[in-house]
Amino acid sequence: MLIRDATPEDWPRIWPFWQLIVSAGDTYAWDPGTGEQAARGLWMGPAARVFVVEDGPDVVASAYVKPNYGGPAASVANAGFMVDPGHAGRGIGRRLAEHVLREAAGDGYRAMVFNAVVATNPALKLWLSLGFDVVGTIPDAFEHPVHGPVGLHVMHRKLGGAE
Numbered sequence: 674m675l676i677r678d679a680t681p682e683d684w685p686r687i688w689p690f691w692q693l694i695v696s697a698g699d700t701y702a703w704d705p706g707t708g709e710q711a712a713r714g715l716w717m718g719p720a721a722r723v724f725v726v727e728d729g730p731d732v733v734a735s736a737y738v739k740p741n742y743g744g745p746a747a748s749v750a751n752a753g754f755m756v757d758p759g760h761a762g763r764g765i766g767r768r769l770a771e772h773v774l775r776e777a778a779g780d781g782y783r784a785m786v787f788n789a790v791v792a793t794n795p796a797l798k799l800w801l802s803l804g805f806d807v808v809g810t811i812p813d814a815f816e817h818p819v820h821g822p823v824g825l826h827v828m829h830r831k832l833g834g835a836e
């Protein structure tokens with residue numbers, strides 16, 4: 674398994690699982706019907722550093738890191754993570770997150786913030802185990818297809834210590 678920086682040519686191999694995950698409507702606060710070009714802009718925008726995980730010939734996961742704010746707050750990062758559902762539960766997400774945390778610290782970011790972690794997302798446990806804290810919750814902000822209105826957590830972690 675290889676984790677590397679993405680190139681623009683990787684997008685067609687990210688898009689199939691990006692679409693699967695976002696169209697399910699249970700983890701990301703993005704329109705489940707987002708089209709391919711808009712999706713590319715959300716994931717691979719000009720300010721983002723994008724990563725992919727290769728498993729043999731397949732791209733099985735991706736992540737982005739970008740400034741969460743601007744100007745004097747630009748050293749706080751935001752990141753997003755997606756593992757192809759066909760490859761979930763194999764430890765790929767944890768390894769990718771550890772890599773991204775190290776790289777973001779190396780790039781000079783002093784902290785990372787997730788703006789909208791769906792309270793029912795099993796990923797919450799992963800982020801807590803990696804040292805993120807819930808700093809606030811927007812109650813009932815997310816209309817979950819199964820659970821109805823659920824909270825969105827804002828999560829935060831300092832960078833630069835032991836990743």
Ligand SMILES: CC(C)(COP(=O)(O)OP(=O)(O)OC[C@H]1O[C@@H](n2cnc3c(N)ncnc32)[C@H](O)[C@@H]1OP(=O)(O)O)[C@@H](O)C(=O)NCCC(=O)NCCS
Pocket residue numbers: 694700754755756757760761762763764765766767768787789790791794795796798799
């Ligand atoms: C969240 C996600 C990136 C995790 O990737 P993954 O490769 O499946 O996760 P891993 O196999 O590395 O598991 C890491 C931990 O996450 C937790 N976890 C992840 N998915 C889980 C699930 N479906 N059910 C229960 N626990 C789960 C486990 O606690 C696991 O802990 P462990 O390392 O102690 O065993 C991936 O499931 C995904 O892309 N989900 C859809 C998009 C998403 O929710 N992104 C995050 C938005 S905040």
